[in-house]
Amino acid sequence: MNKKTIMNDPYDHNQPLTAGHTHANAPLDEAGSEFVQNTTTEFRQVAASSAKPCNHKSPCDCQSSANAPIAASHENIVENLIDEAVVRAVFPNDLKRREFIGRVGKGAAAAMIASAMPLGNMKSWAAESVKHSDIEKKDLSIGFIPITCATPIIMAEPMGFYAKHGLNAKVRRASGWAMVRDWGINKEVDAAHMLSPMPLSISLGAGSPQVPYLMPAIENVNGQAITLANKHKGVKGPKDMKGFRFCVPFEYSMHNYLLRYYLAEGGIDPDKDVQIRVVPPPEMVANLKAGNVDGYLAPDPFNQRAVYEKCGFLFKLTKEIWPGHPCCAFAISQEFASTNPNTYKALFKSIVDATYYSSDPANRKEIAKAIAPKNYLNQPVTVIEQVLTGRYLDGLGNIKNEPDRIDYDPMPWQSMAKWILSQMVRWGQIGPEVNFDAVAKKVYLEADCADMIDTLGYKQKKASYDDFSIMGKPFTPKDPLGYAKSFEITRV
Amino acid sequence: MSKRNITSIGSKYAPYLLSVVILGVFLLVWSALTQVPAFDANKHSADEIMMMEMNGDVTQNEAGEYIRNAGKLDAVPGPGIVFKKAVSELKAPFSKAGTNDHGIGWLVLYTLKRFLTGFLIATVVAVFMGMIIGMNKTLLTAFNPFIQILKPVSPLAWMPLLLYTVKDPFITSVLVVFMASLWPTMANTAFGVSNIKKDYLRVSEMIEMGWMRRFYSVVLPASAPAIFAGLRISFGSALVAVVPAEMLLGELGVGYLSWIEWNNLDISGVIFAIMVVGVVGFLLDYGMSKLAQRFTYTEA
Numbered sequence: 006m007n008k009k010t011i012m013n014d015p016y017d018h019n020q021p022l023t024a025g026h027t028h029a030n031a032p033l034d035e036a037g038s039e040f041v042q043n044t045t046t047e048f049r050q051v052a053a054s055s056a057k058p059c060n061h062k063s064p065c066d067c068q069s070s071a072n073a074p075i076a077a078s079h080e081n082i083v084e085n086l087i088d089e090a091v092v093r094a095v096f097p098n099d100l101k102r103r104e105f106i107g108r109v110g111k112g113a114a115a116a117m118i119a120s121a122m123p124l125g126n127m128k129s130w131a132a133e134s135v136k137h138s139d140i141e142k143k144d145l146s147i148g149f150i151p152i153t154c155a156t157p158i159i160m161a162e163p164m165g166f167y168a169k170h171g172l173n174a175k176v177r178r179a180s181g182w183a184m185v186r187d188w189g190i191n192k193e194v195d196a197a198h199m200l201s202p203m204p205l206s207i208s209l210g211a212g213s214p215q216v217p218y219l220m221p222a223i224e225n226v227n228g229q230a231i232t233l234a235n236k237h238k239g240v241k242g243p244k245d246m247k248g249f250r251f252c253v254p255f256e257y258s259m260h261n262y263l264l265r266y267y268l269a270e271g272g273i274d275p276d277k278d279v280q281i282r283v284v285p286p287p288e289m290v291a292n293l294k295a296g297n298v299d300g301y302l303a304p305d306p307f308n309q310r311a312v313y314e315k316c317g318f319l320f321k322l323t324k325e326i327w328p329g330h331p332c333c334a335f336a337i338s339q340e341f342a343s344t345n346p347n348t349y350k351a352l353f354k355s356i357v358d359a360t361y362y363s364s365d366p367a368n369r370k371e372i373a374k375a376i377a378p379k380n381y382l383n384q385p386v387t388v389i390e391q392v393l394t395g396r397y398l399d400g401l402g403n404i405k406n407e408p409d410r411i412d413y414d415p416m417p418w419q420s421m422a423k424w425i426l427s428q429m430v431r432w433g434q435i436g437p438e439v440n441f442d443a444v445a446k447k448v449y450l451e452a453d454c455a456d457m458i459d460t461l462g463y464k465q466k467k468a469s470y471d472d473f474s475i476m477g478k479p480f481t482p483k484d485p486l487g488y489a490k491s492f493e494i495t496r497v
Numbered sequence: 498m499s500k501r502n503i504t505s506i507g508s509k510y511a512p513y514l515l516s517v518v519i520l521g522v523f524l525l526v527w528s529a530l531t532q533v534p535a536f537d538a539n540k541h542s543a544d545e546i547m548m549m550e551m552n553g554d555v556t557q558n559e560a561g562e563y564i565r566n567a568g569k570l571d572a573v574p575g576p577g578i579v580f581k582k583a584v585s586e587l588k589a590p591f592s593k594a595g596t597n598d599h600g601i602g603w604l605v606l607y608t609l610k611r612f613l614t615g616f617l618i619a620t621v622v623a624v625f626m627g628m629i630i631g632m633n634k635t636l637l638t639a640f641n642p643f644i645q646i647l648k649p650v651s652p653l654a655w656m657p658l659l660l661y662t663v664k665d666p667f668i669t670s671v672l673v674v675f676m677a678s679l680w681p682t683m684a685n686t687a688f689g690v691s692n693i694k695k696d697y698l699r700v701s702e703m704i705e706m707g708w709m710r711r712f713y714s715v716v717l718p719a720s721a722p723a724i725f726a727g728l729r730i731s732f733g734s735a736l737v738a739v740v741p742a743e744m745l746l747g748e749l750g751v752g753y754l755s756w757i758e759w760n761n762l763d764i765s766g767v768i769f770a771i772m773v774v775g776v777v778g779f780l781l782d783y784g785m786s787k788l789a790q791r792f793t794y795t796e797a
Contacts, residue, residue: 146596151760178597180747180756191664287760294762313552314762315571380595383761385569387553398552 135354137171141345145174145352148188148197150181150254151382152286152304153392154225154333155198156372157359157413159382163375166359170351176381181285182255189338190216196352198224199336201417202425204448206257211435217339220417221353221450221457222360224333227324228392228411229260230308231267232317233300234293238401240320243271252284252292252301259332262428263323264302269494270476275432293317304332305392305411306384311400313388318400322410327475329414331421357415357457364413369393415458417449418470420482427485433496441485524576531575536565574765582765583772599749605777608750611667612739615674619731623679624724627686628716637687644683652677652738656745666746670739677738678731682724689723690716725789732785736778751777 095102145167149155159176161167167174177194179185186203188194190213204218233240240246246268253261265275275281284292289301294316301307302323311317323330335356342349362368373390376382382389391397395408422445429435458465473480481488489497536555538546546563549555556566570578590602599607630637652673659669697719701711743752751774758766 175596178747180744180760184747187660187664193666291759291762310762315552378594378598379757380598383757385553387551391551398548402548404548404551 133350135171135347135351139347140171140351142195142348143171143173145172145196145348146194147174147176148179148185148194149176150179150185150198150286150304151384152333153306153376153382153389153411154228154304156376156393156411157224157356157363157415158198158335159376160363160372161355161359163381164359164362164372166355166362167352169358170355172348172351172355174352174355178381180287182258186213189218189336190214192338195341195348196335196337199334200255200258200260201331201334201421202257202259202262202429203255204334204336205422205425205444206429206434208448209435209439209444211429212257218336218448219339219342219450220334220336220448222335222356222415222454223331223417223421224335224360224413224415226329226331226412226414227322227409228332229263229302229304229323231264231300231302231320231323232293232308232311232400233320234296234298234317235315235400237299237320238318243268243273246271246300247273247278249299250280250282250297252282252289252298252303254283254286254289254303256283257429257434259323259330259425260302260304262425262432263326263330265432266428266475267321267326269492270478272493274494290314290316306382306388309388309392309397310384312398313385315400319397322407324407324409327473329412329473330475331417334417353453353457354461357454357463358461360413360415361458361461361463366394366408414466416454416465416467416470417451418467419445419449419451420470420473420480422449423482423485424480424488427480427489430486430497431489431492431495437486437489437497528575528577531573533565533570533572533575536563538563570764574768579765579768582763583769586766586769597749601751601754601773604749604751604754605773607748608739608743608752609777611670611743611748611750612674612735615671615739616678616732616735618671619675619678619735620682620728622675623682623727623731624686627683627724627727628690628712628720630683631687631690631720632716637691644680648680648684650676652734653741653745656742660746666748670742670746670748673742674735674739678735681730681734682727685723685727685730686720689720689727692723693719722793725792729782729785729789732782733778736774736781740774 147158149158162174162176177188179188182200182203185194185197185199186207189197189199190207199220201220201223204220207213207216207218209215237245237249251264253264255261261281264281268275268279273279282298284298284301286303286307289298289303289307290310292298293301293311294314300317300320308317308319312319337349337352363372370390370393373393374386377384377386377389392411395410396404396406397410399405423441426435426439426441426444430437430439455465471482486497489495541549546555550557550563553566553569555563558564574582586601590600592600593603626640630640655676656669656673659672660666663669663672693716697715701715706714739750740752740755742748743750744756747753751770755767755770755774758764758770
């Protein structure tokens with residue numbers, strides 16, 4: 006095999022098809038010729054009878070039945086992805102690869118490669134259990150911010166999920182998002198609780214040094230709210246919020262994007278008609294109490310805390326803006342994941358396990374008690390209980406019951422990543438030339454998480470997440486740039 | 498005892514008596530201003546009481562009556578509550594309830610470690626630099642613009658730059674303390690060295706002392722009072738800098754404690770943390786002044 010056969014990004018747009026090249030006369034490159042030479046007719050016959058279906062998209066003379074059903078089950082999708090990835094790796098050049106597959110058939114190509122490379126072993130990465138003795142680094146430090154979004158990460162320590170999977174992980178509290186980002190980049194912590202846009206922004210080098218980051222799982226969906234000061238009890242919608250001073254936890258946060266989306270839908274320009282300041286979540290309540298700000302879109306428990314302190318009320322839960330929106334995530338640097346694969350897998354397992362446990366409503370009260378003490382969230386238990394159980398006071402004299410006020414679902418759908426990137430482009434945080442598909446695929450590990458959920462015996466909450474609407478406007482995952490441009494108020 | 502002895506004893510302790518009286522008046526005013534009326538359950542409907550209980554405003558005591566929740570305060574806490582908080586924190590000073598929750602004893606030790614490391618490094622560098630610029634007029638004029646520009650910069654303003662380059666929070670906090678305690682010592686050392694009595698220098702010239710010997714026997718002892726005066730000022734400056742540095746870096750320490758209590762809006766905890774910083778500063782300063790007394794002297 007020549008030296009060029011390194012693992013290429015299959016979506017590498019730097020290798021376009023050469024124009025004007027016809028199929029008939031293109032020669033195979035060195036690797037391809039080698040394969041064909043080493044193949045005997047036997048292989049072709051074996052491959053022909055293999056169960057792998059050919060989708061007949063490229064011209065092929067494969068022997069597999071045209072009526073063979075293309076398996077849509079989760080197992081086969083994963084297997085085919087891996088086959089495809091390996092074939093693409095052997096033949097990085099698109100045209101030559103298609104040539105090769107065209108000549109021998111997809112099934113035969115996969116079988117030939119399987120003869121040289123044990124694909125079977127590669128397919129169940131998640132299913133392989135990690136022996137506790139194989140874990141490279143048992144003592145881990147995981148950064149977190151004391152908010153209920155990180156509940157699975159936090160409660161996994163006192164409730165033993167890390168220990169269950171062989172890790173001795175300690176969660177370390179940071180006081181602001183910039184601190185978590187710096188800890189992650191400077192390797193003060195091995196993994197961290199981050200906002201779901203942060204792994205994207207750090208991998209792109211927006212607002213920080215560029216460090217490739219991975220996001221294997223989302224922590225929570227929903228779980229935020231717009232809280233306003235008590236003097237604004239008469240406010241009905243964005244139009245009444247002109248001139249307000251708002252807080253958000255971080256520039257690259259779902260809070261910022263949701264607040265801007267909500268204001269923009271109401272005709273308010275978030276940069277001209279209101280002031281949006283970045284304030285660490287724990288300080289928001291104090292600022293509200295002191296009258297420095299008119300409201301904020303913050304993670305819980307700081308919305309409920311404002312009600313507790315009698316200085317604010319819950320104006321709108323974010324699940325009313327986008328039901329099921331991602332919020333915070335579990336992030337790990339690519340370097341750590343590749344140098345400590347067993348540790349990474351054990352950590353991934355603990356997080357998904359803890360996330361499903363947190364999602365069960367029966368466990369919420371117990372979890373609230375476990376994460377309230379000074380070592381973790383450092384909030385009164387009743388505030389956290391109200392958030393997690395969904396039975397809460399809204400500050401306007403009502404008791405509300407919204408069990409999915411906060412929910413935990415680990416699947417990092419790539420459509421979510423594309424929405425976040427589209428909003429980053431919309432507000433001018435990154436340029437419009439970003440490659441949405443590539444970045445989303447690289448950072449949001451949708452397939453790995455699906456594998457992990459399956460391995461642990463849980464059921465994915467949603468089969469897919471390709472179409473969703475926010476305040477009535479549907480998102481177009483195939484054209485995120487167009488979506489970003491399609492708003493009335495946009496910077497692109 | 499004669500009248501004179503009683504009066505002299507009285508006049509020795511009179512100032513301390515006055516301190517106690519000032520403290521007493523302050524505590525009385527403080528508790529008067531933070532009086533909270535007792536909760537009267539009859540004034541509220543059952544629904545309101547249920548919501549207040551859910552909100553943590555009231556709890557039930559053993560008799561089943563509703564009383565105001567002493568753990569939750571709407572305003573600044575009174576001295577009694579702060580005292581209770583202090584007692585509970587000091588009861589287990591060396592506990593470690595988790596990675597983020599260490600007892601007050603440990604926090605003080607961490608803060609002291611940062612503070613003393615930065616302070617000692619700054620002392621060495623400042624005395625050295627101060628000596629050089631004090632003894633040599635040319636160097637003083639040459640370095641002066643840089644010193645004047647860097648001196649007024651708040652030590653906390655260096656923190657982001659240091660964290661970005663150094664990347665380690667402990668070293669960053671030590672360097673912040675270093676930047677805070679450098680200038681007063683340097684300025685005072687330079688002053689002390691340049692103001693050595695010319696007689697001493699002439700005598701050392703006359704007996705042809707070597708440079709080293711002159712340094713140890715003449716320059717250093719002669720400028721010692723000024724150096725120690727500078728050290729005491731630097732000391733205060735460094736302690737003032739280490740507390741906010743901890744808040745911004747998220748490192749465990751006394752500053753971190755006050756920040757965490759603030760995040761939980763636990764004002765009694767914040768007041769307690771402030772008092773701890775004050776007491777620690779007082780004790781260290783007292784120790785420093787005792788040390789300085791051994792090295793200073795008044796000119797005959």
